[in-house]
Amino acid sequence: MTAAEIRSAFLKYFESKGHQIVASSPVVPGDDPTLLFTNAGMNQFKDVFLGFDKRPYSRATTAQKCIRAGGKHNDLDNVGYTARHHTFFEMLGNFSFGDYFKEDALKYAWELLTEVFKLPKDRLWVTVYADDDEAYDIWTKQIGVPAERCVRIGDNKGARYASDNFWMMGDTGPCGPCSEIFYDHGADVAGGPPGSPDQDGDRYIEIWNNVFMQFNRRVDESGEYVMDLLPRPSVDTGMGLERITAVLQHVHSNYEIDLFQNLLAAAKREVEAAGNVSGAVDAESPSLKVIADHIRACSFTVVDGVIPSNEGRGYVLRRIARRAIRHGYKLGARTPFFHKLVDALAAEMGSAYPEIKQHQARVTEVLKLEEERFFQTIANGMDILESALAALNGGTVLDGNIAFKLHDTYGFPLDLTADVLRERGLTVDEAGFNTAMNHQREQARAAGKFKIAQGLEYQGTPTSFQGYDKLLVEGAKVTGLYID
Ligand code: ATP
Ligand code: MG
Ligand code: MG
Ligand code: MG
Numbered sequence: 001m002t003a004a005e006i007r008s009a010f011l012k013y014f015e016s017k018g019h020q021i022v023a024s025s026p027v028v029p030g031d032d033p034t035l036l037f038t039n040a041g042m043n044q045f046k047d048v049f050l051g052f053d054k055r056p057y058s059r060a061t062t063a064q065k066c067i068r069a070g071g072k073h074n075d076l077d078n079v080g081y082t083a084r085h086h087t088f089f090e091m092l093g094n095f096s097f098g099d100y101f102k103e104d105a106l107k108y109a110w111e112l113l114t115e116v117f118k119l120p121k122d123r124l125w126v127t128v129y130a131d132d133d134e135a136y137d138i139w140t141k142q143i144g145v146p147a148e149r150c151v152r153i154g155d156n157k158g159a160r161y162a163s164d165n166f167w168m169m170g171d172t173g174p175c176g177p178c179s180e181i182f183y184d185h186g187a188d189v190a191g192g193p194p195g196s197p198d199q200d201g202d203r204y205i206e207i208w209n210n211v212f213m214q215f216n217r218r219v220d221e222s223g224e225y226v227m228d229l230l231p232r233p234s235v236d237t238g239m240g241l242e243r244i245t246a247v248l249q250h251v252h253s254n255y256e257i258d259l260f261q262n263l264l265a266a267a268k269r270e271v272e273a274a275g276n277v278s279g280a281v282d283a284e285s286p287s288l289k290v291i292a293d294h295i296r297a298c299s300f301t302v303v304d305g306v307i308p309s310n311e312g313r314g315y316v317l318r319r320i321a322r323r324a325i326r327h328g329y330k331l332g333a334r335t336p337f338f339h340k341l342v343d344a345l346a347a348e349m350g351s352a353y354p355e356i357k358q359h360q361a362r363v364t365e366v367l368k369l370e371e372e373r374f375f376q377t378i379a380n381g382m383d384i385l386e387s388a389l390a391a392l393n394g395g396t397v398l399d400g401n402i403a404f405k406l407h408d409t410y411g412f413p414l415d416l417t418a419d420v421l422r423e424r425g426l427t428v429d430e431a432g433f434n435t436a437m438n439h440q441r442e443q444a445r446a447a448g449k450f451k452i453a454q455g456l457e458y459q460g461t462p463t464s465f466q467g468y469d470k471l472l473v474e475g476a477k478v479t480g481l482y483i484d
Contacts, residue, residue: 003245003259004352006117007063010092010239013112014061019094024064024353027088028304028313036313037067037301041093042174042211042236048097049174049213051231058099063241064091065353067297070316076323076415080290083202083246083253087320088297090241098232102179105210105235106138109181113208117248121145123184125204127194129165129177130154135212139179151195167211167236174230176214180206183243185252207247208239255289259348263292266344267328275332287327294324295341296349302363303355308370319413321370326416329378336375339367374411381410385420396425400432407433408440 001009011021025044029035035043041064047053068075069087078085094108113119126145128135130152139145154165154177168175182194182204191201213234215227242254249257255264267288268281281288301317308318321338328337342364350357388402398421406412418428 001245001248003241003257006245006248007090007092007241007352009116010112010241010244011061011063013116014059014094014108017059017094017108019059019061020055020057022060022062024062024090026304027065027067027300028306036071036316037069038064039066039068039071039073040064040236041066041091041238042095045095045097045236046174049230049234049236050216055097058097060095060097062091062093062095063352064093065300066091067301069297069320076320077419079293080286080327083255084205084240084243086242086254086293086296088293088300091238092241092244093236093238095237096235098234101233101235102135102212103138103142105212105237106135106143106179109208109210109237110143113181117244119183119247122149125149125151125182125184125194127151127153127165127180127182129179132165132177132179132212135177135179149193151193153195167209168217171225172218173216174213174234174236175217175227176212176233178209178211180210181208183207183247185247189252202252205243205247207243209237211236211238255292260289260292262344262348263295263341264288266341267291267295270337270340271328271331271333274328274335274337276334277332281331285331287331290327291324291338291341294320295338295345298324298338298367299342299345299356299363300353302366303359307366315413318370319415321367322374322411322413323416323419325371325374326378326382326420329382334375334379336368336371338371339364342367377410381406381412384410385412385417389421389424389426392426396427398426398428400429400434401436403428403433404436404440407437 015021022044025038027038029038029043038044041062042049044062044064045060048055065088067088068085070076075085076087079087094105096105113124114121124145126139126149128139128150131154132152136150136152139150140147165178165180166175167178180194184193185203185205187203189201189203190198191203192198193204194206213236214230216230217225217227220226240254242257242259245257245259246252246254251257254260264283268283271288271291272278272281298317298321301313301320306313306317308314308321310318324338325333342360346357346360350360356363384402385398385406388398392398398417403412403414403417406417407414414428414430414433421428
């Protein structure tokens with residue numbers, strides 16, 4: 001099955017179980033300045049869970065465009081290093097708004113995986129929240145998952161809210177225990193089973209999270225956090241399309257699935273053309289994966305109205321774009337190549353997300369301008385960095401002042417410099433960088449020309465999204481943070 005077929009098989013399965021198919025909301029949330037980007041399928045339904053918003057359906061299913069490259073959910077540093085993390089990905093989800101609860105949710109998930117997708121049962125592991133006996137019993141007694149593959153996780157020394165298996169919107173909002181499903185990619189991949197110390201490998205990959213929305217966490221009159229029961233117990237699930245596709249296509253990495261092949265080939269072709277190094281780029285280079293990942297995040301962000309800038313969402317976009325450009329530079333590109341990948345992306349994803357075709361020319365232009373700008377300074381910046389590294393003489397930490405100079409004069413975001421260093425087992429003195437940054441701010445302030453600083457974290461700058469109305473569900477509100 002292709003990724004496109006898997007996406008529609010998921011939606012059709014849940015439609016056959018009485019779910020309304022709802023369109024993805026934009027990656028830029030409509031009316032919540034605290035949420036950087038849409039990072040989960042449930043974002044657009046937050047108010048429905050809380051009982052503030054009513055829909056004509058009590059069951060919904062979506063394929064949601066998600067971005068996890070800043071704020072509470074940030075997988076930017078995982079891209080290129082794990083087989084399973086992207087900055088942009090699609091989350092397949094089914095939702096119950098006070099309709100079915102744990103039993104049906106887990107049975108649907110199991111039926112879809114083992115009967116429709118026909119995954120071998122002995123490759124599947126599940127986890128439940130530590131004291132969730134109900135979910136544990138459903139898995140082991142009703143569904144028949146052997147106890148040795150059903151793992152209780154959470155409540156680590158009373159840190160209930162920090163637990164992996166207790167999902168929360170943020171400090172406040174809908175929350176509840178969750179149950180995750182993992183697929184064992186086999187002994188030739190490194191990593192341990194869920195709950196083990198070496199879980200963080202790519203062997204046992206989390207494919208699907210089922211959240212049992214039961215509580216609303218809020219601050220009471222005395223300033224303490226309290227949890228109220230939600231009006232009605234609900235369900236929120238999320239399965240990464242790229243991860244389940246890898247499983248179904250019998251490959252161990254998301255980057256090996258069909259959806260990425262044309263993008264990776266285009267990345268190789270354009271980088272080679274831009275560097276006059278035809279045939280020289282290794283098709284397996286992690287840098288090509290980073291580029292293929294980042295063109296998706298950058299393009300869908302621009303589609304929804306963000307442009308590269310020095311603050312807020314625009315700065316996240318700039319950081320992702322420049323990281324991709326730097327990876328191209330590393331492979332030999334010396335002239336703009338990145339924006340040329342928009343065509344390959346539109347060809348690959350335009351049927352599922354027509355907005356990328358609709359905005360293709362504008363997205364290309366916006367990225368081209370950013371790329372032309374960065375190509376003016378990247379070569380000199382890289383030369384300075386290389387000289388500084390050569391002068392380290394066995395040291396492992398780059399001087400914060402140099403990182404600041406690269407940032408200030410050459411447009412190297414700190415995380416881009418850190419990305420170069422990490423490839424060589426080095427780090428940067430962040431405290432020194434911050435001191436240099438603050439020093440410069442003080443001077444600018446003293447000179448009466450204080451300009452808005454380039455914050456790494458989102459600072460609430462609104463992004464106006466004029467939107468493709470027809471893709472939005474009427475009345476949908478996109479709010480809240482998704483944190484687990
Ligand atoms: P992980 O532990 O692997 O980082 P997560 O627990 O942070 O995943 P959830 O918040 O539970 O992920 O999101 C639901 C599903 O979305 C995950 O089970 C996974 O299939 C998918 N997913 C999450 N983050 C990413 C990502 N960065 N890239 C691709 N898929 C992802
Ligand atoms: Mg994660
Ligand atoms: Mg997880
Ligand atoms: Mg999870």
